[in-house]
Amino acid sequence: MSLRLLLPPEGVADLLATWPDEPRVYERGRTEVDEAMSLDVFTELIDTGCVPPDEVAVVKAGPASRTAFLTNGRTDPAKLRRLADQGYTIRLGNMQRWLPFFRRLSQSIKEETGYSNYASAFLTPEGEQGLLHHWDQQMGVIVQVAGTKTWQLWKPPIEAPMREWGESFRVWREDFIPEWEAAGPDLTIELNTGQTLLLPRGWVHNPHALHHDEPSLHLTFAIKERTPLWLAEQLLARAIEQPEFRRVVLPGELEESVLADQLSETTRALVAFLTELDMKAMAGLVRKAAVTDLEYTT
Numbered sequence: 001m002s003l004r005l006l007l008p009p010e011g012v013a014d015l016l017a018t019w020p021d022e023p024r025v026y027e028r029g030r031t032e033v034d035e036a037m038s039l040d041v042f043t044e045l046i047d048t049g050c051v052p053p054d055e056v057a058v059v060k061a062g063p064a065s066r067t068a069f070l071t072n073g074r075t076d077p078a079k080l081r082r083l084a085d086q087g088y089t090i091r092l093g094n095m096q097r098w099l100p101f102f103r104r105l106s107q108s109i110k111e112e113t114g115y116s117n118y119a120s121a122f123l124t125p126e127g128e129q130g131l132l133h134h135w136d137q138q139m140g141v142i143v144q145v146a147g148t149k150t151w152q153l154w155k156p157p158i159e160a161p162m163r164e165w166g167e168s169f170r171v172w173r174e175d176f177i178p179e180w181e182a183a184g185p186d187l188t189i190e191l192n193t194g195q196t197l198l199l200p201r202g203w204v205h206n207p208h209a210l211h212h213d214e215p216s217l218h219l220t221f222a223i224k225e226r227t228p229l230w231l232a233e234q235l236l237a238r239a240i241e242q243p244e245f246r247r248v249v250l251p252g253e254l255e256e257s258v259l260a261d262q263l264s265e266t267t268r269a270l271v272a273f274l275t276e277l278d279m280k281a282m283a284g285l286v287r288k289a290a291v292t293d294l295e296y297t298t
Contacts, residue, residue: 002105002108002109002112003015003016003109003112003113003141004031005031005032005033005105006028006031006033006141006143006196006221007026007028007141007196007198008026008027008028008029010026011024011026011028011196011198014198015139015141015198016112016113019139019200019225020198020200021200022200023151023153023187023189023197023198023199023200023203024197024198025189025191025195025196025197025198026195026196026197026198027194027195028143028194028195028196029194030194032101033105033143033145033219034145036099036101036102037095037099037102037121037145037217037219038145038146038217039123039145039146039215039217042090042092042121042123042217045092046077046080046081046084046090046123047077047081048077049074049075049076049077049080050075051075051092051098052075052097052098053066053069053070053073053074053075054066055092055093055094055095055097055098056069056075056080056090056091056092056093057090057091057093058080058083058088058089058090058091059088059089059091059130059131060086060087060088060089060128060129060130061128061129061130061132062132064091064131068083069083084123084125085125087125087127087128088125088128088130089122089123089124089125089128089129089130089131090122090123091120091121091122091130092120092121093118093120094118094119094120095118095119095120095121096117096118096119102119105119106118106119109221109223110290110291111291113223114226114287114290114291115223115224115225115226115290116224116293116295116296116297116298117221117222117223117224117296118221118222118296119219119220119221119222120219120220120222121217121218121219121220122216122217122218122219122220123215123216123217124149124207124208124209124215124216124217125209125215126147126209126212126213126214126215126216127209127210127211127212127213128208128209128210129207129208129209129210130207130208131207132177132206133154133176133177133180133204133205133206134168134169134204134205135156135157135158135161135168135201135202135203135204135205136168136199136201136202136222137161137162137163137166137167137201137224137298138201138222138223138224138225138296138298139198139199139200139201139222139223139224139225140197140198140199140200140201140220140221140222140223141196141197141198141199141220141221141223142191142196142197142198142199142218142219142220142221143196143218143219143220143221144191144192144193144194144195144196144197144216144217144218145193145217145218145219146193146214146215146216146217147193147209147212147214147215147216147217148190148191148192148193148209148212148214148216149190149191149207149208149209149212149216149218150188150189150190150191150207150208150209150210150211150212151188151189151190151191151197151199151205151206151207152185152187152188152205152206152207152208153185153186153187153188153189153199153203153204153205153206154180154183154185154186154203154204154205155186155203155204156200156201156202156203156204157176157202157204158171158202159202160201160202161201161202162201162227162229162298163298166202168204180204180206185206191218201225222296224296224297224298225298226290226297226298227298229298230297230298231286234282234285234286234289235274235277235282235286236270238273238277238282238285239270239273242273244269245269245273249262
């Protein structure tokens with residue numbers, strides 16, 4: 001199991017070698033992924049309610065709801081089916097947490113790339129739309145399993161958003177959508193069954209099935225690329241082993257009048273600490289962290 005289940009060989013090579021910063025579409029064909037979360041499997045999950053309630057969301061051209069399908073805190077299959085029949089997109093999140101196939105696939109991708117990742121599935125009824133315009137903080141590998149989905153795309157308004165920095169809902173302006181719609185998309189992709197879209201972080205997307213006469217099922221593998229900030233955090237994490245970094249900073253030392261001196265002193269101590277680190281030993285520790293972490297860090 002690896003990226004080869006999501007992309008053809010040339011797509012895997014592109015991703016690992018260059019990490020594209022513009023959207024690309026590949027002919028994937030069918031793989032085990034299409035069987036693991038087929039339209040029939042997704043429908044059965046809706047009709048049995050066998051999905052952890054925290055991993056379900058429903059959305060119809062607006063904000064998502066995480067409660068409309070619940071009864072006594074549990075996923076209610078009758079409510080979920082009714083919402084699907086009313087045109088709501090059903091999203092099943094974090095499949096790597098509760099489906100063994102996707103857990104194994106997620107770990108394989110992590111070992112292949114060193115990047116944390118998670119997988120979600122979206123079923124949008126024909127002629128409907130779930131999420132509206134937004135951008136994400138990580139590379140999206142979009143695997144179209146059934147039907148067709150239209151992806152209207154705009155170039156990133158913010159360079160390299162990550163974590164909370166530059167999240168679309170945090171910096172949102174009411175004039176964003178009118179401006180984008182007036183200008184028209186920079187790219188429109190009709191993603192068909194058997195195709196995969198690489199969607200780099202920061203690209204605005206407005207996905208929908210408004211003009212299609214069959215339901216769309218796609219899987220999104222969010223791959224949270226590592227950054228120099230993440231590497232720096234791994235190095236700094238070792239500082240806790242040194243007593244001088246565990247000492248108390250007194251309340252008076254946090255007064256603004258003397259705080260600059262405290263920051264300068266800490267900076268000098270950090271530089272000295274980092275200079276003395278055994279980087280070959282650290283490489284092994286950082287690599288282990290990259291392929292074993294359970295949270296989605298960049």
